[in-house]
Amino acid sequence: MGGTSTKDGVLLEVRDLEMSIFADGGNRIVRAVNGLSFTLRRGRTMGIIGESGSGKSMTSLSILRLLPRGARILGGQVLFDGRDLVSLAERDLRRMRGRHIAMILQDPMVSLDPLYRVGDQVAEPLRTHQGMGGDALRARVIELLGAVGIPAPESRFNQYPHQMSGGMLQRIVGAAAISCGPELLIADEPTTALDPTVQAQYLDLLEELQQRTGLALIVITHDLGVAARLCDDVIVMYAGRAAEKAPVRTLFERPAHPYTQALLSTLPGRRAPDDIKVDAHKRLPTIEGQPPDLAALPPGCPFAPRCPRADAKCRTEMPPEVSLATDHSAACWYPTT
Amino acid sequence: MVSFFLHRLRLALITIFGVTLLVFIAARLSGDVVYTLVDASAGQEEIDKMRRQLDLDKPVWLQYISYVGHVARGDFGRSIRYQRPVVEVIAERIQKTVQLGLAAFAVAVSLGISLGILAARTRGSLIDRAARTLAVLAQSMPHFWIGIMAILIFAVILRWLPTSGSGTWQHLVMPALTLATFPMAAIMRITRSSMLETLDAEYVKFLRVKGLAERLIVWKHALRNALIPVVALSGIQLGNLLGGAVIVETVFSWPGLGNLMVESIVSRDYPVIQSGVLMIAVFLITLNFLVDLVFGVIDPRIRYN
Amino acid sequence: MTWRSLRRFPWIPVLLLAPVVICGIAGPLLYPHDPTVVNLLAPRKPPAWLAGGDPAFLLGTDHFGRDLLSRLIEGARVTLMVAVLGVVVAAVIGITAGMVAGYFGGWIDNVVMRIVDVKMSIPTILLTILIGSAFGGGLVTIICSIIFVFWADYARVIRGETLSLRERGYVALAKVANCSHVRILLRHILPNLFATCMVLFSLQLGRALIVEAAITFIGLGIQPPASAWGLLIAEGRNYLATAWWIPTFAGLAITMTVLGTNLLGDWLRDALDPKLRQL
Numbered sequence: 001m002g003g004t005s006t007k008d009g010v011l012l013e014v015r016d017l018e019m020s021i022f023a024d025g026g027n028r029i030v031r032a033v034n035g036l037s038f039t040l041r042r043g044r045t046m047g048i049i050g051e052s053g054s055g056k057s058m059t060s061l062s063i064l065r066l067l068p069r070g071a072r073i074l075g076g077q078v079l080f081d082g083r084d085l086v087s088l089a090e091r092d093l094r095r096m097r098g099r100h101i102a103m104i105l106q107d108p109m110v111s112l113d114p115l116y117r118v119g120d121q122v123a124e125p126l127r128t129h130q131g132m133g134g135d136a137l138r139a140r141v142i143e144l145l146g147a148v149g150i151p152a153p154e155s156r157f158n159q160y161p162h163q164m165s166g167g168m169l170q171r172i173v174g175a176a177a178i179s180c181g182p183e184l185l186i187a188d189e190p191t192t193a194l195d196p197t198v199q200a201q202y203l204d205l206l207e208e209l210q211q212r213t214g215l216a217l218i219v220i221t222h223d224l225g226v227a228a229r230l231c232d233d234v235i236v237m238y239a240g241r242a243a244e245k246a247p248v249r250t251l252f253e254r255p256a257h258p259y260t261q262a263l264l265s266t267l268p269g270r271r272a273p274d275d276i277k278v279d280a281h282k283r284l285p286t287i288e289g290q291p292p293d294l295a296a297l298p299p300g301c302p303f304a305p306r307c308p309r310a311d312a313k314c315r316t317e318m319p320p321e322v323s324l325a326t327d328h329s330a331a332c333w334y335p336t337t
Numbered sequence: 338m339v340s341f342f343l344h345r346l347r348l349a350l351i352t353i354f355g356v357t358l359l360v361f362i363a364a365r366l367s368g369d370v371v372y373t374l375v376d377a378s379a380g381q382e383e384i385d386k387m388r389r390q391l392d393l394d395k396p397v398w399l400q401y402i403s404y405v406g407h408v409a410r411g412d413f414g415r416s417i418r419y420q421r422p423v424v425e426v427i428a429e430r431i432q433k434t435v436q437l438g439l440a441a442f443a444v445a446v447s448l449g450i451s452l453g454i455l456a457a458r459t460r461g462s463l464i465d466r467a468a469r470t471l472a473v474l475a476q477s478m479p480h481f482w483i484g485i486m487a488i489l490i491f492a493v494i495l496r497w498l499p500t501s502g503s504g505t506w507q508h509l510v511m512p513a514l515t516l517a518t519f520p521m522a523a524i525m526r527i528t529r530s531s532m533l534e535t536l537d538a539e540y541v542k543f544l545r546v547k548g549l550a551e552r553l554i555v556w557k558h559a560l561r562n563a564l565i566p567v568v569a570l571s572g573i574q575l576g577n578l579l580g581g582a583v584i585v586e587t588v589f590s591w592p593g594l595g596n597l598m599v600e601s602i603v604s605r606d607y608p609v610i611q612s613g614v615l616m617i618a619v620f621l622i623t624l625n626f627l628v629d630l631v632f633g634v635i636d637p638r639i640r641y642n
Numbered sequence: 643m644t645w646r647s648l649r650r651f652p653w654i655p656v657l658l659l660a661p662v663v664i665c666g667i668a669g670p671l672l673y674p675h676d677p678t679v680v681n682l683l684a685p686r687k688p689p690a691w692l693a694g695g696d697p698a699f700l701l702g703t704d705h706f707g708r709d710l711l712s713r714l715i716e717g718a719r720v721t722l723m724v725a726v727l728g729v730v731v732a733a734v735i736g737i738t739a740g741m742v743a744g745y746f747g748g749w750i751d752n753v754v755m756r757i758v759d760v761k762m763s764i765p766t767i768l769l770t771i772l773i774g775s776a777f778g779g780g781l782v783t784i785i786c787s788i789i790f791v792f793w794a795d796y797a798r799v800i801r802g803e804t805l806s807l808r809e810r811g812y813v814a815l816a817k818v819a820n821c822s823h824v825r826i827l828l829r830h831i832l833p834n835l836f837a838t839c840m841v842l843f844s845l846q847l848g849r850a851l852i853v854e855a856a857i858t859f860i861g862l863g864i865q866p867p868a869s870a871w872g873l874l875i876a877e878g879r880n881y882l883a884t885a886w887w888i889p890t891f892a893g894l895a896i897t898m899t900v901l902g903t904n905l906l907g908d909w910l911r912d913a914l915d916p917k918l919r920q921l
């Protein structure tokens with residue numbers, strides 16, 4: 001391992017990632033991710049926000065190359081610690097999953113096999129990747145369960161998923177994810193499936209884990225509050241592209257892309273990120289118009305049909321990513337500066 | 338678990354009650370048993386005496402209670418043809434049917450599940466399509482015709498296997514395979530669709546996220562989940578198998594229970610038919626009850642609820 | 643209603659079933675020979691294209707010299723009539739029982755479902771033999787058996803659907819509007835069961851054909867000298883070494899028809915309501 005990227009602390013670098021889903025026997029091509037690039041440093045938290053269908057979940061699945069049926073990565077690179085995951089052999093990639101890169105899926109209630117005890121399911125990555133077994137394994141699992149805040153972990157070890165609450169399962173899933181000490185954890189919609197009090201506790205837990213282990217975090221969310229609360233940097237996705245990339249404070253205070261502005265304008269008043277409440281039940285604010293059909297994207301800017309600022313150029317030519325400041329860029333012909 | 342068990346037990350008992358009622362009605366409709374028990378030369382007095390002995394002079398509901406009483410004590414009446422207790426006649430034939438049924442069931446389950454998994458894992462491929470086509474075809478052919486065609490090809494033309502009878506393992510091959518076709522097709526289809534559904538489940542995705550080997554995901558996790566509906570179906574399939582055995586035993590002159598039943602139609606040996614049906618039904622009800630208990634073992638959601 | 647969603651035309655099942663239906667309807671007009679005429683001078687003649695075959699008897703003759711093709715055509719009439727009649731009556735009884743059980747629930751539901759349980763606990767062929775022991779063999783037994791076997795599947799499925807339909811808003815509205823139970827069942831619930839009934843009917847028709855052939859094969863069903871496919875197989879079985887064509891063609895006729903109804907049922911299910919996959 002190593003290489004140039006590790007020196008400056010870059011853990012993950014996604015370059016021009018393109019992923020499409022071939023449906024109906026190839027007759028319908030859904031362009032889920034279209035030339036996405038971003039960089040994540042060690043120990044930092046990146047938020048990816050967007051409406052459903054903006055390609056944010058597909059991005060996370062593409063990083064791990066766990067693609068839905070009919071999906072193919074058509075181009076780009078995913079450099080993790082300098083190694084390109086897109087071209088890595090399936091065998092080697094499997095050794096990365098769960099060990100160096102972990103992921104927590106949206107719904108903890110269905111993320112565990114109903115027929116096996118939760119302790120065994122937390123133990124699986126340790127068994128697979130670190131060859132642990134016996135009492136040492138059991139002790140380690142119980143320690144992990146304690147670390148994610150599960151009371152009486154010894155007795156919980158032997159329980160089955162259906163015997164636990166959603167919040168508890170979320171923690172179990174978290175324990176399984178961090179069991180091998182990954183450098184990167186991807187949390188897909190970490191709060192949607194939970195009720196509000198559990199949500200807050202869970203975000204606390206994610207933060208605490210990050211501080212303790214120094215892992216880097218990618219948070220996929222449609223909740224501006226979650227992004228404000230957890231993230232250092234944010235990518236706003238629209239139609240499989242990055243509409244805007246910025247440090248979280250910049251994004252909330254000086255949004256440059258009209259789509260970001262439309263999203264933020266729906267928040268009451270102008271607020272600093274710290275003031276925005278976490279509330280997953282308040283969906284990503286809806287703005288006027290329909291998100292584009294990913295199987296029939298227009299030639300120009302995909303946001304143009306809904307954009308107040310759009311002109312003829314926007315409708316025919318794809319805007320390039322314009323750098324506005326250090327770490328701040330927007331894919332727009334007429335960004336606010 | 339205990340309340341689940343009791344609920345199932347209650348349903349099973351009610352069903353057994355229903356079956357005895359049905360068999361009783363069939364027995365009454367099939368004619369006056371007295372004439373099958375007395376000599377043709379018997380006088381009216383002797384007939385009336387026999388009637389009283391059998392409680393046939395009582396109201397119908399009392400007759401039913403008396404019938405259930407006899408059955409509960411293991412008294413199923415006498416075979417008209419063999420002039421021996423029905424229980425003895427049936428007991429002699431059971432072993433052959435169990436042998437055939439188990440062989441066929443083993444083939445159906447092992448081949449059905451393996452083909453189902455193979456088809457699911459190669460979804461959309463040539464193997465998958467061939468397996469599904471064969472399954473539809475197998476479910477469209479009558480047992481007895483498959484059997485006769487097998488005899489024609491393997492016994493008459495190729496002379497590889499004996500046409501009928503029992504004794505050696507060669508005698509078992511064709512009847513067992515014939516009997517296995519239908520349940521095998523059914524098990525294959527359900528295994529395939531259940532496996533596909535499981536492989537798409539969110540927890541399977543999470544197992545992949547954890548970096549587990551595909552082999553472990555398929556064989557340890559997906560298969561166990563996918564087998565739940567297969568187990569549910571296998572109880573019903575065993576019932577179908579016993580029904581099919583009647584036909585297959587006739588085709589291959591296999592001296593089992595099914596063959597006995599068909600012979601009894603010809604010889605109008607109704608006590609054998611009715612008691613045979615009753616025993617098989619009770620066996621199947623018990624079996625399905627046990628299958629429900631097996632569920633409790635496989636599926637912790639039932640065990641603990 | 644849902645007919646618009648019937649996508650592609652089901653060529654395979656229609657091609658499989660068309661000859662059978664035509665033979666069933668127009669049978670007597672199509673006989674090359676009278677199927678009942680015995681010709682002891684020409685017993686067990688092989689099909690026309692084989693050595694010793696006679697072009698006059700396209701598929702050969704049976705052990706009494708009767709024309710096999712004519713007997714197959716006659717068999718189509720009997721076979722189809724019995725299966726369709728049995729399944730239609732079973733459907734009427736089963737749909738009624740299922741709707742009543744699902745709609746009213748309570749003890750009615752319990753009684754219906756326990757009767758269904760009893761039926762399910764006895765394998766089909768054994769049930770037939772039991773019915774045969776009560777009524778003797780023949781057409782009555784065969785039709786009673788088909789009705790008794792297949793009504794229960796209808797009742798079970800329709801009950802489940804009715805249970806969920808009962809919770810729909812418009813049924814509750816109809817209740818509030820003081821519609822009678824009969825009116826609600828016929829006007830608001832029955833039309834919504836259409837797709838399920840069609841799919842079940844098609845799938846059961848195939849199974850009824852197999853049951854019918856099996857009953858006839860063991861001697862409880864249609865009796866000679868009538869012609870039915872199951873009977874042809876039973877008769878042909880005794881001449882397997884010398885006249886393989888008799889059971890072979892009769893079995894092919896059954897397989898073709900059952901395959902046709904099964905594929906038609908699958909297609910109907912996908913076209914009308916993919917949710918019915920468990921049928």
